[in-house]
Amino acid sequence: MIAQRALKTLEYDKIREQVANFCTSSIGKTQIEQLIPETDYEKVVELLEEMDEGLSILRVKGNVPMGGIFDIRASAKRSQIGGMLSSSELMEIASTIRASRILRNFIESIEEEEDIKIPHFIERKEQMPILTALQHEINDCIDDNGAVLDSxxxxxxxxxxxxxxxxxxxxxxxxxxxxxxxxxxxxxxxxxxxxxxxxxxxxxxxxxxxxxxxxxxxxxxxxxxxxxxxxxxxxxxxxxxxxxxxxxxxxxxxxxLSSKVQEVSHELFILIHILGDIDVILAKAKYGQANKCTKPKMNDEGYIRLVRARHPLISIDEAVPNTIEFGHDITAIVITGPNTGGKTVTLKTVGLCTLMAQAGIPVPALDGSELAVFDQLFADIGDEQSIEQSLSTFSSHMVNIVDILSKVDEHSLVLFDELGAGTDPQEGAALAISILDEVIDCGARVMATTHYPELKAYGYNRPSVVNASVEFDVETLSPTYRLLIGVPGRSNAFEISKRLGLKESIINKARGYTGTDRHEVESMIASLEESRLRSEREADEAHTLLEEANHLHKELEEKLKTYDEKKENLEKKAKEKARKIVDEAKAEAEKIIAELRKMREDASHAVKEHELIEARKRLDEVAPIENKVLKKQAQIRERAQNLKVGDEVKVLSYGQKGTLIEKAGDHEWVVQIGILKMKLDESDLQYVKPDKQQQTVTMTNVKNRNSQVKLELDLRGERYEDAILKTEKYIDDALLANYHRVSIIHGKGTGALRQGIQNYLKGHKRVKTFRYGEAGEGGFGVTVVELK
The missing domain is CATH 1.10.1420 (MutS, DNA mismatch repair protein; Chain A, domain 3)
Structure with missing residues (x-):
């Protein structure tokens, strides 16, 4: 168990308060107040997995129904000793049972979804006692306001x-x-x-x-x-x-009702405990969401790697993130630097993140962070001068350190703040080095801060120790709170004094007192800092470029995948549609051929010309769409190749009709569009076939006309107005061709077209008589006209 002194020193109770604010019930808040870090590795992993399941539920569902839960343990306890519960207490019990039922149904609905895995929540759901019968009995007697009903x-x-x-x-x-x-x-x-x-x-x-x-x-x-x-x-x-x-x-x-509560009081205690656990898990998850925390990977090897970790008690906008790593080859970090630079904040960040993780609370660091499970965590931080014991600051710290040294082992994390401070600098530095040696030799993981310059060389002499410092901006005379691993701190006293206006001569004289070795060390540190800043800049730029490249790569992969899927789906649909069209065309063609064969085989049936025309038309209509389109395109290309002066064409780019005036090149024509003349490429021109009526008007030779007029006019599918015009023209042509009898095919349909044609024929002065076709002539679908 983690010592209470360390929990108090690191202000762990404030973390609990913040997490408790996200609880929805007093049960959860009570359990949070008693929440302490676990020291068993398996238990810590389980706590974090539960919290991560809560995060997954919140991400997908947004919220979890936890309303209507009351702490009914006192009421259940009183029922056990035969006490009478009030109507409001019974109502709270019914409300809590109802809330557990709603929560159970919610978890079951998630269980059915494949994209969310919540084994720990499902396990707790299975452990929930089902007390719906008691809820109904109470609700039958007491309303939501706690009043006993007449019923x-x-x-x-x-x-x-x-x-x-x-x-x-x-x-x-x-x-x-x-x-x-x-x-x-x-x-x-x-x-x-x-x-x-x-x-x-x-x-x-x-x-x-x-x-x-x-x-x-x-x-x-x-x-x-x-x-x-x-x-x-x-x-x-x-x-x-x-x-x-x-x-x-x-x-x-x-x-x-109280006696019925007594019968299930044990189940009620179990139910309250489970609901409290779920409330705590969700409170941890909500805290993690609100503070941009993540679930760290855990180990039992003493390894710590915090990626851009923030102090949990400092607001996100103000906290400066730092990356801290040690625990394998390096087991100790010694941080040097001026006061108010952030050394103590760094110690508390590591300590608090460790405590939070061991309590199942997500930590304020980026993904990829890893923390160790420690049996003990010791912290000697801050001025703990004891007035009651009349101890000095040094004595108070030393009492605490003696206690730490008596308990520390290889499964411990030790945090020292200003180790050896409060006494003679030389003796304090010597004590600090000796204490660090003792703790490191025990195998513990150590972080220590100090003012003593002697400890700057400590990390260079011991392979398991690394120096670190907090960055100080000489230009602004203020700390940046950034932790620099591998670089010991500089005093910056001369630079600060110079910027504050101290004479150059005094500063140079002071430099002479510091000695050559000190000056060389400071120069070396300055060089290291400059190299570090340059490498960090380059690393940041490279990281940014890598992220952009990864993002583009991922985006392209997704687009390519989407394109391939769409292409495959379209091809599949197109093939299916084409196959369906071909099958339908084959079936229709076979049907038509069968009808024609039947007509031929029927000796008593004379096949009329209009029936052959109708069959041919149906065969043309069932041709696959692709063939029709290709045929039409081929016709357009052929006509484009055979264009000649005077042809009417459609300009595809403008959608207007024009007339070819002259050829302007191998593939160019001068086109008259209204009052405009334009030179256009042959590929932009589409031949327009002259209107049949116009063609007919130009044919003045009766013999030619006679050779083109048929004995029947097919009007099926025509609109009424067009059918009348064509009938009028056809009668004129038939008369010129010296025909005495013609047939007009209008089909049976609704009879509207037939009636309209016959009404027209009644008023025509050159129509002698007309009648419906005989059985072999098309029946009611044909009108036979006798001309004068």
Whole structure:
């Protein structure tokens, strides 16, 4: 167990207070107050894993339902000795059971998800006693405000019904009194009130005798008396008797419920303990979220590596992060430097982070940090001068150090602040070196701060010790609080004095007193600092570039993966769609071929031309889309190659039609677009086929016309207006071609197109008669026209 002295010195209790603020129940806060660091490695690992599960839940779900939990241990204890619990205590028990049920369901819902693993929470959920029956029994008798319900028993309902009836009688009688003809004169106010649990009315002093009865109270002035009129005394007595019966019945109900609580009191204690544990785990996780903490990796080898760690009790904005590593080859760090430079803060950062990790609390450091589990942690920090014992600062520290030396071993972490201070510098330095040797020889991990220059050379003479210092900015005359591992501290006295205005001659004279060796050491330290700063700058730049490169690499990988997935999905969908289209086309083509074969085999059936046309059209329609598109593109390319002056074309880049004026090069044409003439590339031009009607108008030769006019007009699929225009033109062409009979194919459909065509034919002066087609001519889908 970690000594209480170290916990107090490092202000561990303040960490507990901060974590406790994130608890949602008094149970959790009580357990946090008793939270101490564990020294068993397996237990520490388990605590941190539980906390990490809590962090995972908070990250994914945002929050955990922990409301409605009360510390019901005192109530459960009283029920065990046969005490009667109050209605509010029973309500708290029911609320706590309900909260445990909601929490259990919440954990079960997470358990079903594959992306979150919470074995410790699931284990605690399995350990929760299920007391839903008791919750329902209490809720059936007591409401959320702690009042006993009428439905708690048949007797209580009957008593309360009688009570309400009697109260209504009293109010009715009193209301008749306060509404009487003289009531406004004799009463101070026309109201009914209650005194000593009896219904009364406020009567003026001088009219007391008029109402008789009992005076229960009077106003501060004495002018108003609160009188229970004689006429309602018996009714009030009956109300009082019923209230006594009501209270007796309520106590009976509460005793019955208390006995049921007694039966499961042991389970309630287990439930409260588990709910408190979960509240503590989540409080640690919430603390970690709020303070940007992480779960450190733990070891039992005494190795410490804190990456950009901050003091937990200093705000994030003010704390200066430092990276600290020792425990394998290096078992001790000696920090030198001026006061107020951050040496003590560094010691406390290491000590507090160690205590927090061993208590299962995340530490204020970056991912990749690692801490050791120590059996003992000793801290000799600060001025602990004891006035009561009349001990000096040096004596007080030495008493503590003697105690530490008697207990320290290889499983200990020791923190010394200003080791050997408070006495003669030479003797203090010698003692400090000797004490450090003793502790290091025991195998303990040590961090020590000191003012003594003699200890600057200590790290160079011992392979397991490293020097360190806190950085000081000579320009601003202030510490930066950055820890410099491997570089001993400089006094900076000459530089500071120079910047503050001390004469150069005095400073040079002082330098002469320090000796050559001291000057060389200071120069060496200055050179080391300069080299360190340069290497840190370069390392930071390299790290930044590496992070950017890693980020870009990761981003590109994700984009490539997404692209490949989309490409694969699109190809898959395209292949599936193409296969489906081809299958449908094959099926339709086979169906059409089968119909044609059937027509051919049917000797009695003469295949009409329009039926062949319809079949051919259906075959064209079932051709795969890809083939149609390719065919159309090939036609466009062929037409583009055969363009000639006078052709009408569409300019693809502008979406406008124009006429070819002349060829301007191998692949260029001059195009007239409205009033504009433009030189355009042949690839930007699309041949536009002239309108059929326009072509027909240009054909004036009757023989040519005759050779092109068919004996039937197919209007299926045409809009009504277009169909009428085509019918009109077709009749004219047929007459010019000297046809006496033609067929108009309009299909059966809804009959609208057929009716419209026939209405037009009725009014045409060159139409002799018309009729529907025979069975072999297309039936109602064809109109046969006789021309004059």
């Amino acid at each position: 708690a028993s048949v007797t209580l309902r009957s008593i309360r019904q009688s009570l309400r009836s009697e109260e209504a009688k009293v109010r009715s009688k009193l209301e008749s009194l306060i509404r009487g003809s003289n009531a406004s004169k004799m009463l101070s106010d026309a109201i009914i009130t209650i005194r000593n649990e009896r219904f009364v009315i406020p009567v003026k002093q001088e009219y007391r005798a008029h109402y008789g009865g009992i005076v229960h109270d009077q106003s501060s002035s004495g002018q108003t008396l609160f009188i229970e009129p004689e006429s309602i005394v018996q009714l009030n007595n009956e109300i009082g008797r019923l209230k006594v019966k009501e209270q007796v019945e309520i106590e009976r109900i509460l005793l019955e």
